[in-house]
Amino acid sequence: MSAHGSPIRMTSRxxxxxxxxxxxxxxxxxxxxxxxxGALSVGTTRITGLLEGQDVLDTARAMQAFGATVTxxxxxxxxxxxxxxxxxxxxxxxxxCGNSGTGVRLIMGCMATSPxxxxxxxxxxxxxxxxxxxxxxxxxxxxxxxxxxxxxxPMTLVGAAExxxxxxxxxMASAQVKSAVLLAxxxxxxxxxxxxxxxxxxxTERMLRGFGAEVTVEAxxxxxxxxxxxxxxxxxxxxxxxxxxxxxxxxxxxALLVPGSDILVPGVSQNPTRNGLFLTLREMGADxxxxxxxxxxxxxxxxxxxxxxxxxxIAVPPERAAAQIDEYPVLAALAACASGTTVMRGVHExxxxxxxxxxxxxxxxEACGVRVEEDEDTLIVHGLGPDGVPGGATVxxxxxxxxxxxFLVLGLVSQQPISVDDGSPIATSFPVFEDLMxxxxxxxxxx
Ligand code: S3P
Numbered sequence: 242m243s244a245h246g247s248p249i250r251m252t253s254r255x256x257x258x259x260x261x262x263x264x265x266x267x268x269x270x271x272x273x274x275x276x277x278x279g280a281l282s283v284g285t286t287r288i289t290g291l292l293e294g295q296d297v298l299d300t301a302r303a304m305q306a307f308g309a310t311v312t313x314x315x316x317x318x319x320x321x322x323x324x325x326x327x328x329x330x331x332x333x334x335x336x337x338c339g340n341s342g343t344g345v346r347l348i349m350g351c352m353a354t355s356p357x358x359x360x361x362x363x364x365x366x367x368x369x370x371x372x373x374x375x376x377x378x379x380x381x382x383x384x385x386x387x388x389x390x391x392x393x394x395p396m397t398l399v400g401a402a403e404x405x406x407x408x409x410x411x412x413m414a415s416a417q418v419k420s421a422v423l424l425a426x427x428x429x430x431x432x433x434x435x436x437x438x439x440x441x442x443x444x445t446e447r448m449l450r451g452f453g454a455e456v457t458v459e460a461x462x463x464x465x466x467x468x469x470x471x472x473x474x475x476x477x478x479x480x481x482x483x484x485x486x487x488x489x490x491x492x493x494x495x496a497l498l499v500p501g502s503d504i505l506v507p508g509v510s511q512n513p514t515r516n517g518l519f520l521t522l523r524e525m526g527a528d529x530x531x532x533x534x535x536x537x538x539x540x541x542x543x544x545x546x547x548x549x550x551x552x553x554x555i556a557v558p559p560e561r562a563a564a565q566i567d568e569y570p571v572l573a574a575l576a577a578c579a580s581g582t583t584v585m586r587g588v589h590e591x592x593x594x595x596x597x598x599x600x601x602x603x604x605x606x607e608a609c610g611v612r613v614e615e616d617e618d619t620l621i622v623h624g625l626g627p628d629g630v631p632g633g634a635t636v637x638x639x640x641x642x643x644x645x646x647x648f649l650v651l652g653l654v655s656q657q658p659i660s661v662d663d664g665s666p667i668a669t670s671f672p673v674f675e676d677l678m679x680x681x682x683x684x685x686x687x688x
Pocket of ligand 1: 417567
Protein backbone atom coordinates (compact mmCIF):
# COMPACT_ATOMS: atom_id res chain seq x y z
CA MET A 242 0.00 0.00 0.00
CA SER A 243 1.31 3.44 -0.84
CA ALA A 244 1.55 6.57 1.27
CA HIS A 245 0.08 8.86 -1.40
CA GLY A 246 -1.20 7.41 -4.69
CA SER A 247 -0.03 4.21 -6.35
CA PRO A 248 2.84 2.06 -5.10
CA ILE A 249 6.16 2.57 -6.90
CA ARG A 250 8.15 -0.65 -7.21
CA MET A 251 11.88 -0.01 -7.30
CA THR A 252 14.94 -2.21 -7.89
CA SER A 253 18.63 -1.80 -7.18
CA ARG A 254 21.47 -3.90 -8.58
CA UNK A 255 25.25 -4.25 -8.55
CA UNK A 256 27.31 -1.73 -10.50
CA UNK A 257 30.54 0.25 -10.44
CA UNK A 258 31.99 2.28 -7.57
CA UNK A 259 30.17 5.30 -6.15
CA UNK A 260 31.90 8.64 -6.41
CA UNK A 261 31.15 12.35 -6.16
CA UNK A 262 29.38 14.65 -3.75
CA UNK A 263 26.21 13.56 -1.93
CA UNK A 264 24.52 16.79 -0.83
CA UNK A 265 21.67 15.31 1.22
CA UNK A 266 18.63 17.47 2.13
CA UNK A 267 17.96 19.38 5.32
CA UNK A 268 17.38 17.70 8.66
CA UNK A 269 13.80 16.50 9.08
CA UNK A 270 13.62 17.02 12.85
CA UNK A 271 14.96 20.56 12.62
CA UNK A 272 12.75 21.38 9.62
CA UNK A 273 9.55 20.45 11.52
CA UNK A 274 10.67 22.48 14.53
CA UNK A 275 11.65 25.52 12.45
CA UNK A 276 8.12 25.72 11.02
CA UNK A 277 6.43 25.10 14.37
CA UNK A 278 8.58 27.53 16.38
CA GLY A 279 8.23 30.08 13.58
CA ALA A 280 4.44 29.77 13.89
CA LEU A 281 4.69 30.27 17.68
CA SER A 282 6.88 33.38 17.37
CA VAL A 283 6.19 37.02 16.85
CA GLY A 284 7.50 38.28 13.49
CA THR A 285 8.76 36.63 10.33
CA THR A 286 11.03 33.59 10.64
CA ARG A 287 13.22 32.93 7.59
CA ILE A 288 14.29 29.34 7.01
CA THR A 289 16.92 28.14 4.55
CA GLY A 290 17.76 24.52 3.74
CA LEU A 291 14.30 23.32 4.77
CA LEU A 292 13.66 19.68 3.89
CA GLU A 293 10.92 19.76 1.26
CA GLY A 294 9.82 16.20 1.97
CA GLN A 295 6.16 15.32 2.36
CA ASP A 296 6.36 15.04 6.17
CA VAL A 297 7.60 18.61 6.50
CA LEU A 298 5.20 19.94 3.85
CA ASP A 299 2.36 18.42 5.88
CA THR A 300 3.58 20.31 8.96
CA ALA A 301 3.77 23.54 6.93
CA ARG A 302 0.15 23.04 5.86
CA ALA A 303 -0.85 22.34 9.45
CA MET A 304 0.76 25.57 10.67
CA GLN A 305 -1.30 27.43 8.09
CA ALA A 306 -4.43 25.70 9.30
CA PHE A 307 -3.69 27.07 12.80
CA GLY A 308 -3.41 30.60 11.36
CA ALA A 309 0.30 31.14 10.56
CA THR A 310 1.33 32.39 7.11
CA VAL A 311 3.83 29.99 5.58
CA THR A 312 5.39 30.93 2.23
CA UNK A 313 7.94 29.24 -0.01
CA UNK A 314 10.27 31.88 -1.40
CA UNK A 315 12.74 29.59 -3.23
CA UNK A 316 14.20 26.08 -3.11
CA UNK A 317 14.42 25.22 0.60
CA UNK A 318 13.72 28.89 1.47
CA UNK A 319 10.57 29.53 3.47
CA UNK A 320 9.13 32.26 5.66
CA UNK A 321 6.71 31.85 8.55
CA UNK A 322 4.74 34.78 9.92
CA UNK A 323 4.01 33.63 13.42
CA UNK A 324 1.14 34.14 15.81
CA UNK A 325 3.04 34.22 19.11
CA UNK A 326 2.74 31.76 22.00
CA UNK A 327 -0.97 31.14 22.67
CA UNK A 328 -1.94 32.71 19.34
CA UNK A 329 -3.10 29.61 17.46
CA UNK A 330 -6.59 29.79 15.91
CA UNK A 331 -8.88 26.76 15.80
CA UNK A 332 -8.41 25.00 12.46
CA UNK A 333 -11.51 24.66 10.29
CA UNK A 334 -10.28 21.42 8.74
CA UNK A 335 -8.93 18.05 9.87
CA UNK A 336 -5.13 18.18 10.27
CA UNK A 337 -3.63 15.43 8.08
CA CYS A 338 -0.05 14.75 9.15
CA GLY A 339 0.46 12.12 6.44
CA ASN A 340 3.22 9.69 7.48
CA SER A 341 4.75 11.87 10.18
CA GLY A 342 4.79 10.87 13.86
CA THR A 343 7.00 13.86 14.62
CA GLY A 344 4.59 16.24 12.91
CA VAL A 345 1.46 15.06 14.67
CA ARG A 346 3.00 14.65 18.12
CA LEU A 347 4.75 18.02 18.15
CA ILE A 348 1.70 19.83 16.79
CA MET A 349 -0.52 18.18 19.40
CA GLY A 350 1.91 19.50 22.02
CA CYS A 351 1.89 23.07 20.83
CA MET A 352 -1.92 23.36 20.66
CA ALA A 353 -2.68 21.44 23.88
CA THR A 354 -2.50 24.50 26.12
CA SER A 355 -4.67 26.77 23.95
CA PRO A 356 -8.49 26.90 24.24
CA UNK A 357 -9.05 25.33 20.81
CA UNK A 358 -9.84 21.88 19.43
CA UNK A 359 -8.33 20.09 16.48
CA UNK A 360 -8.82 16.71 14.85
CA UNK A 361 -5.73 14.89 13.59
CA UNK A 362 -5.32 12.05 11.12
CA UNK A 363 -2.62 10.50 8.95
CA UNK A 364 -1.89 7.74 6.48
CA UNK A 365 -2.39 4.02 7.16
CA UNK A 366 1.03 3.80 8.87
CA UNK A 367 0.49 6.80 11.15
CA UNK A 368 -3.02 5.66 12.06
CA UNK A 369 -1.49 2.49 13.57
CA UNK A 370 0.98 4.36 15.79
CA UNK A 371 0.42 5.06 19.51
CA UNK A 372 -0.54 8.62 20.45
CA UNK A 373 -1.17 7.85 24.14
CA UNK A 374 2.51 8.55 24.77
CA UNK A 375 1.79 12.25 24.08
CA UNK A 376 -1.86 12.54 25.10
CA UNK A 377 -1.07 11.10 28.58
CA UNK A 378 1.31 13.94 29.53
CA UNK A 379 -0.83 16.51 27.68
CA UNK A 380 -3.77 15.49 29.91
CA UNK A 381 -1.71 16.64 32.91
CA UNK A 382 -1.81 20.18 31.46
CA UNK A 383 -5.62 19.86 31.25
CA UNK A 384 -5.99 18.81 27.59
CA UNK A 385 -8.50 16.09 26.65
CA UNK A 386 -8.24 13.66 23.75
CA UNK A 387 -10.78 11.46 21.98
CA UNK A 388 -9.26 8.94 19.62
CA UNK A 389 -9.64 5.37 18.40
CA UNK A 390 -8.94 2.35 20.58
CA UNK A 391 -5.34 2.19 21.77
CA UNK A 392 -4.94 5.95 21.43
CA UNK A 393 -4.82 5.83 17.62
CA UNK A 394 -5.65 8.49 15.04
CA PRO A 395 -8.00 9.95 13.96
CA MET A 396 -8.10 11.82 17.23
CA THR A 397 -9.53 15.08 18.50
CA LEU A 398 -7.54 17.07 21.02
CA VAL A 399 -9.32 19.67 23.13
CA GLY A 400 -6.76 22.14 24.43
CA ALA A 401 -6.73 23.26 28.07
CA ALA A 402 -8.40 26.65 28.62
CA GLU A 403 -6.55 27.13 31.91
CA UNK A 404 -3.38 25.06 31.60
CA UNK A 405 -1.23 24.22 34.58
CA UNK A 406 2.53 23.56 34.34
CA UNK A 407 3.68 19.96 34.49
CA UNK A 408 6.64 17.92 35.73
CA UNK A 409 6.90 14.75 33.65
CA UNK A 410 9.36 11.87 33.48
CA UNK A 411 9.24 10.36 29.99
CA UNK A 412 8.59 6.61 30.28
CA MET A 413 10.39 5.86 27.00
CA ALA A 414 13.37 7.42 25.21
CA SER A 415 11.44 9.71 22.88
CA ALA A 416 12.32 13.18 21.64
CA GLN A 417 8.80 13.49 20.28
CA VAL A 418 7.26 13.02 23.73
CA LYS A 419 9.80 15.34 25.37
CA SER A 420 9.16 17.95 22.69
CA ALA A 421 5.38 17.70 22.91
CA VAL A 422 5.56 18.39 26.66
CA LEU A 423 7.98 21.31 26.25
CA LEU A 424 5.90 22.85 23.47
CA ALA A 425 2.76 22.52 25.60
CA UNK A 426 4.65 24.12 28.49
CA UNK A 427 5.16 27.25 26.40
CA UNK A 428 1.60 28.40 27.00
CA UNK A 429 1.34 27.24 30.64
CA UNK A 430 2.24 29.63 33.45
CA UNK A 431 5.30 28.77 35.59
CA UNK A 432 7.87 26.09 34.94
CA UNK A 433 7.34 22.89 32.99
CA UNK A 434 9.90 20.17 33.66
CA UNK A 435 10.74 17.09 31.59
CA UNK A 436 13.02 14.43 33.04
CA UNK A 437 14.49 11.96 30.59
CA UNK A 438 16.48 8.96 31.75
CA UNK A 439 18.19 8.55 28.39
CA UNK A 440 19.13 11.68 26.45
CA UNK A 441 17.35 11.96 23.10
CA UNK A 442 17.82 14.43 20.25
CA UNK A 443 17.93 17.91 21.74
CA UNK A 444 16.84 20.11 18.82
CA THR A 445 13.74 21.37 20.62
CA GLU A 446 15.76 22.58 23.60
CA ARG A 447 18.43 24.19 21.40
CA MET A 448 15.92 25.85 19.10
CA LEU A 449 13.61 27.03 21.89
CA ARG A 450 16.61 28.83 23.36
CA GLY A 451 17.44 30.26 19.95
CA PHE A 452 13.89 31.64 19.67
CA GLY A 453 14.26 33.32 23.09
CA ALA A 454 12.75 30.88 25.61
CA GLU A 455 14.43 30.14 28.92
CA VAL A 456 15.41 26.46 28.93
CA THR A 457 17.86 24.92 31.35
CA VAL A 458 19.23 21.36 31.36
CA GLU A 459 20.62 19.84 34.53
CA ALA A 460 22.20 16.39 34.82
CA UNK A 461 20.68 14.60 37.83
CA UNK A 462 20.82 10.98 39.08
CA UNK A 463 17.35 10.49 37.47
CA UNK A 464 18.60 11.76 34.12
CA UNK A 465 18.49 15.10 32.33
CA UNK A 466 16.11 17.55 33.99
CA UNK A 467 14.93 20.06 31.39
CA UNK A 468 13.14 23.14 32.73
CA UNK A 469 11.19 25.55 30.54
CA UNK A 470 9.82 28.85 31.83
CA UNK A 471 6.32 29.23 30.42
CA UNK A 472 4.72 32.09 28.49
CA UNK A 473 7.86 33.56 26.91
CA UNK A 474 7.62 35.87 23.94
CA UNK A 475 9.29 33.88 21.20
CA UNK A 476 10.99 36.08 18.62
CA UNK A 477 11.22 35.23 14.92
CA UNK A 478 14.62 33.90 13.83
CA UNK A 479 16.74 33.07 10.80
CA UNK A 480 17.11 29.28 10.77
CA UNK A 481 19.73 27.59 8.57
CA UNK A 482 18.82 23.89 8.60
CA UNK A 483 21.90 21.60 8.53
CA UNK A 484 21.87 18.45 6.38
CA UNK A 485 20.21 15.38 7.84
CA UNK A 486 22.54 12.73 9.32
CA UNK A 487 19.69 10.21 9.03
CA UNK A 488 19.51 10.79 5.26
CA UNK A 489 23.31 10.91 4.96
CA UNK A 490 23.32 7.39 6.43
CA UNK A 491 22.11 5.89 3.11
CA UNK A 492 24.84 7.17 0.74
CA UNK A 493 27.41 6.70 3.53
CA UNK A 494 26.51 3.02 3.97
CA UNK A 495 26.25 2.51 0.21
CA ALA A 496 29.79 3.90 -0.27
CA LEU A 497 31.15 1.70 2.51
CA LEU A 498 29.66 -1.38 0.84
CA VAL A 499 30.32 -0.84 -2.89
CA PRO A 500 33.95 -1.72 -3.79
CA GLY A 501 36.10 1.20 -4.98
CA SER A 502 33.71 3.89 -3.72
CA ASP A 503 34.92 7.28 -2.46
CA ILE A 504 32.31 9.98 -1.78
CA LEU A 505 32.00 13.29 0.06
CA VAL A 506 28.88 14.08 2.10
CA PRO A 507 29.10 17.77 3.02
CA GLY A 508 27.67 19.67 5.98
CA VAL A 509 26.18 16.77 7.97
CA SER A 510 25.00 17.49 11.50
CA GLN A 511 27.26 15.87 14.11
CA ASN A 512 24.99 16.68 17.03
CA PRO A 513 26.01 14.11 19.70
CA THR A 514 22.35 13.13 20.18
CA ARG A 515 22.27 12.10 16.49
CA ASN A 516 25.73 10.77 15.58
CA GLY A 517 25.53 7.21 16.96
CA LEU A 518 25.68 5.54 13.54
CA PHE A 519 28.98 7.17 12.67
CA LEU A 520 30.55 5.91 15.92
CA THR A 521 29.16 2.43 15.25
CA LEU A 522 30.42 2.39 11.66
CA ARG A 523 33.91 3.36 12.77
CA GLU A 524 33.88 0.53 15.31
CA MET A 525 32.97 -1.83 12.45
CA GLY A 526 36.04 -0.67 10.54
CA ALA A 527 34.55 2.06 8.33
CA ASP A 528 36.90 4.54 6.68
CA UNK A 529 35.11 7.84 7.40
CA UNK A 530 36.99 11.11 7.74
CA UNK A 531 35.32 14.05 9.48
CA UNK A 532 36.60 17.12 7.64
CA UNK A 533 36.13 20.83 8.20
CA UNK A 534 34.32 20.49 11.54
CA UNK A 535 32.40 23.69 12.25
CA UNK A 536 29.12 25.11 13.55
CA UNK A 537 26.19 25.86 11.24
CA UNK A 538 22.72 26.95 12.31
CA UNK A 539 23.59 26.25 15.96
CA UNK A 540 24.56 22.61 15.23
CA UNK A 541 28.03 21.05 14.95
CA UNK A 542 28.55 19.89 11.34
CA UNK A 543 31.31 18.18 9.35
CA UNK A 544 32.01 17.08 5.78
CA UNK A 545 32.28 13.30 5.63
CA UNK A 546 34.70 11.56 3.27
CA UNK A 547 33.67 7.94 3.01
CA UNK A 548 35.59 5.15 1.29
CA UNK A 549 34.73 1.51 0.67
CA UNK A 550 35.77 -0.52 3.72
CA UNK A 551 35.99 -4.06 5.00
CA UNK A 552 33.47 -4.24 7.84
CA UNK A 553 33.27 -6.48 10.89
CA UNK A 554 30.14 -7.17 12.95
CA ILE A 555 30.02 -5.72 16.48
CA ALA A 556 27.75 -5.56 19.50
CA VAL A 557 26.26 -2.07 19.30
CA PRO A 558 26.21 -0.49 22.78
CA PRO A 559 22.49 -0.37 23.81
CA GLU A 560 23.00 3.03 25.46
CA ARG A 561 23.72 4.39 21.98
CA ALA A 562 20.26 3.41 20.70
CA ALA A 563 18.65 6.85 21.02
CA ALA A 564 21.51 8.54 19.14
CA GLN A 565 21.03 6.29 16.10
CA ILE A 566 17.41 5.19 16.47
CA ASP A 567 16.48 5.96 12.85
CA GLU A 568 19.64 4.36 11.47
CA TYR A 569 19.09 0.75 12.60
CA PRO A 570 17.40 -0.31 9.35
CA VAL A 571 20.36 0.70 7.18
CA LEU A 572 22.78 -0.58 9.81
CA ALA A 573 21.04 -3.97 9.67
CA ALA A 574 21.37 -3.99 5.86
CA LEU A 575 25.06 -3.11 6.13
CA ALA A 576 25.60 -5.72 8.86
CA ALA A 577 24.40 -8.39 6.43
CA CYS A 578 27.54 -7.68 4.35
CA ALA A 579 29.94 -7.51 7.31
CA SER A 580 32.10 -10.40 8.48
CA GLY A 581 30.66 -11.80 11.70
CA THR A 582 27.58 -11.00 13.73
CA THR A 583 26.09 -7.61 14.59
CA VAL A 584 24.04 -7.51 17.78
CA MET A 585 21.58 -4.64 18.24
CA ARG A 586 20.01 -4.61 21.69
CA GLY A 587 17.84 -2.05 23.47
CA VAL A 588 15.93 -1.31 20.26
CA HIS A 589 12.28 -1.98 21.23
CA GLU A 590 11.29 1.57 20.17
CA UNK A 591 11.87 0.41 16.58
CA UNK A 592 8.63 -1.56 16.88
CA UNK A 593 6.53 1.65 16.90
CA UNK A 594 8.16 3.60 14.07
CA UNK A 595 6.65 4.10 10.60
CA UNK A 596 6.57 0.28 10.62
CA UNK A 597 7.68 -2.37 13.11
CA UNK A 598 11.26 -1.95 11.93
CA UNK A 599 12.64 -5.01 13.73
CA UNK A 600 10.11 -7.23 11.98
CA UNK A 601 10.34 -5.42 8.62
CA UNK A 602 14.15 -5.71 8.53
CA UNK A 603 14.15 -9.30 9.80
CA UNK A 604 11.60 -10.50 7.20
CA UNK A 605 13.28 -8.55 4.39
CA UNK A 606 16.77 -9.80 5.23
CA GLU A 607 15.52 -13.38 5.48
CA ALA A 608 13.93 -13.02 2.04
CA CYS A 609 17.38 -11.91 0.79
CA GLY A 610 19.03 -15.02 2.27
CA VAL A 611 20.41 -13.52 5.49
CA ARG A 612 20.05 -15.24 8.87
CA VAL A 613 18.65 -13.00 11.62
CA GLU A 614 17.39 -13.43 15.16
CA GLU A 615 14.97 -11.13 16.93
CA ASP A 616 13.15 -10.66 20.17
CA GLU A 617 11.05 -7.78 21.47
CA ASP A 618 14.11 -5.60 22.13
CA THR A 619 16.83 -7.13 19.92
CA LEU A 620 17.86 -7.64 16.32
CA ILE A 621 20.85 -9.85 15.50
CA VAL A 622 22.20 -10.06 11.94
CA HIS A 623 24.59 -12.84 10.93
CA GLY A 624 26.80 -11.20 8.33
CA LEU A 625 27.63 -13.07 5.13
CA GLY A 626 30.69 -11.00 4.21
CA PRO A 627 31.16 -8.56 1.31
CA ASP A 628 29.90 -10.78 -1.54
CA GLY A 629 27.73 -13.13 0.46
CA VAL A 630 24.16 -11.74 0.38
CA PRO A 631 22.10 -13.65 -2.24
CA GLY A 632 19.35 -10.98 -2.68
CA GLY A 633 16.91 -11.72 -5.51
CA ALA A 634 13.83 -10.86 -3.43
CA THR A 635 11.03 -8.31 -3.39
CA VAL A 636 10.83 -6.79 0.07
CA UNK A 637 7.67 -5.44 1.72
CA UNK A 638 8.31 -1.90 2.98
CA UNK A 639 5.10 -1.33 5.01
CA UNK A 640 4.84 2.39 4.05
CA UNK A 641 8.26 2.97 5.62
CA UNK A 642 10.75 5.17 3.78
CA UNK A 643 13.76 3.90 5.73
CA UNK A 644 12.96 0.23 5.06
CA UNK A 645 12.71 1.02 1.34
CA UNK A 646 16.02 2.93 1.21
CA UNK A 647 17.85 0.33 3.33
CA PHE A 648 17.02 -2.53 0.96
CA LEU A 649 17.82 -0.40 -2.10
CA VAL A 650 21.28 0.15 -0.56
CA LEU A 651 21.67 -3.60 0.07
CA GLY A 652 20.70 -4.36 -3.55
CA LEU A 653 23.77 -2.44 -4.72
CA VAL A 654 26.00 -5.28 -3.43
CA SER A 655 23.80 -8.39 -3.28
CA GLN A 656 24.43 -11.18 -5.81
CA GLN A 657 20.97 -10.72 -7.38
CA PRO A 658 19.02 -7.41 -7.55
CA ILE A 659 16.68 -6.48 -4.68
CA SER A 660 13.27 -4.89 -5.28
CA VAL A 661 11.03 -3.02 -2.85
CA ASP A 662 7.27 -3.25 -3.28
CA ASP A 663 6.79 0.49 -2.78
CA GLY A 664 9.43 3.20 -2.82
CA SER A 665 6.92 6.08 -2.80
CA PRO A 666 7.28 6.78 0.96
CA ILE A 667 10.92 7.77 0.32
CA ALA A 668 9.46 11.16 -0.64
CA THR A 669 8.48 11.75 3.00
CA SER A 670 12.10 12.30 4.10
CA PHE A 671 14.48 12.14 1.13
CA PRO A 672 12.67 13.22 -2.06
CA VAL A 673 15.92 13.40 -4.09
CA PHE A 674 17.18 9.95 -2.99
CA GLU A 675 16.95 8.27 -6.41
CA ASP A 676 18.59 11.16 -8.32
CA LEU A 677 21.30 11.62 -5.72
CA MET A 678 22.15 7.91 -5.63
CA UNK A 679 22.13 7.68 -9.44
CA UNK A 680 24.48 10.66 -9.71
CA UNK A 681 26.89 8.82 -7.43
CA UNK A 682 26.73 5.89 -9.85
CA UNK A 683 24.16 3.62 -8.18
CA UNK A 684 21.84 1.55 -10.32
CA UNK A 685 18.34 2.15 -8.92
CA UNK A 686 15.37 1.90 -11.27
CA UNK A 687 11.59 2.12 -11.16
CA UNK A 688 10.05 -1.06 -12.57
C1 S3P B 1 12.14 12.46 16.11
C2 S3P B 1 12.26 11.61 17.18
C3 S3P B 1 12.41 10.16 17.05
C4 S3P B 1 12.77 9.75 15.62
C5 S3P B 1 11.96 10.49 14.59
C6 S3P B 1 12.18 11.99 14.72
C7 S3P B 1 12.01 13.92 16.37
O1 S3P B 1 11.18 9.54 17.37
O2 S3P B 1 12.63 8.38 15.44
O3 S3P B 1 12.32 10.10 13.28
O4 S3P B 1 12.17 14.72 15.43
O5 S3P B 1 11.75 14.29 17.52
P1 S3P B 1 10.79 9.15 18.90
O6 S3P B 1 10.53 10.38 19.64
O7 S3P B 1 9.56 8.30 18.73
O8 S3P B 1 11.97 8.37 19.41
